[in-house]
Amino acid sequence: MRLSERHVAVLQPASLSDEMPPPPEGMRQATADDHRATIEHLLSIGPDAGEIWIFAYGSLIWKPACDFVEMRTGVVRGWHRAFCLGWNNRFRGSDENPGLMLALDRGGACKGVLYRLPADRIDESLTKLLEREMGWLPSAFPPRWVNVQSGERTIRALTFCIDRNSGRYVSGLTVEAIADVLAKAVGNRGSMAEYLFATVQHLEDMGIHGPHLWLLQNLVAERIETAYALNR
Secondary structure, eight states: OOHHHHHHHHHHOOOOOOOOOOTTTTEEEEOHHHHHHHHHHHHSSSSSOOOOEEEEEHHHHOOOOOOOSEEEEEEEEEEEEEEEEEESSSSSSOOOSEEEEEEEEEEEEEEEEEEEGGGGGGGHHHHHHHHHHHSSSOSSSOOOEEEEEEEEEEEEEEEOOTTSSSSSSSOOOOEEEEEEEHOOEEEETHHHHHHHHHHHHHHHTTTOHHHHHHHHEEEEEEEEHHHHHHOO
16 A cells, blocks of 8 residues: 555544534535434334444444444445545645545445444434434435345445535546645645545455545545655
8 A cells, every 4th residue: 555644644633623613605504403304304214123223434434423232344336435535724634735635436336334322322423423424414415225236135324425416516527636635735634635545544444445445545646745755
């Protein structure tokens, strides 16, 4: 893996903050009532097996939003992992160099990680998840149920998929253009290079090799080396 902590370090902001910035124009801060209504709706149309699973494909892999009692890998078909959620000028980007975040987009398949939530803390766990992933409304990547194949099991799980009509959907970029974005964008929660590094590293540690992400990490490392005169 070419992209490393050394590359990430040169893009680290002077200070980090988890503080939620004001929502962009046209959006509003989600409330506790909003999250409660979303949870009630999701559970009303979800599986009846008594188990609630989350399918993670990006930062939830290496930074889960809530506790879990079981973890396993799996693949969801009909959706693929893509840097298609833009443009981020707050968390991991700026007005000068906005970032692109991962979401599931239609088509293909995606290997990721399944987390089973504690049965006695479903509402609490889902609230923490929504507070992190749906801080602003309307959401550009709302939660939905998908089927995930894990070994011999097909597990119904919650995940976050891009709304192509949201206005934040970005498509048609070449892998080189995406690498240009990820090699420059930095916000109050860190850099896009760090986001990519952590995602690829944890996927590889779990035996999940994503060719697209692997190519991106090499291209991003190359760009950072050139920009900051780092030796490979």
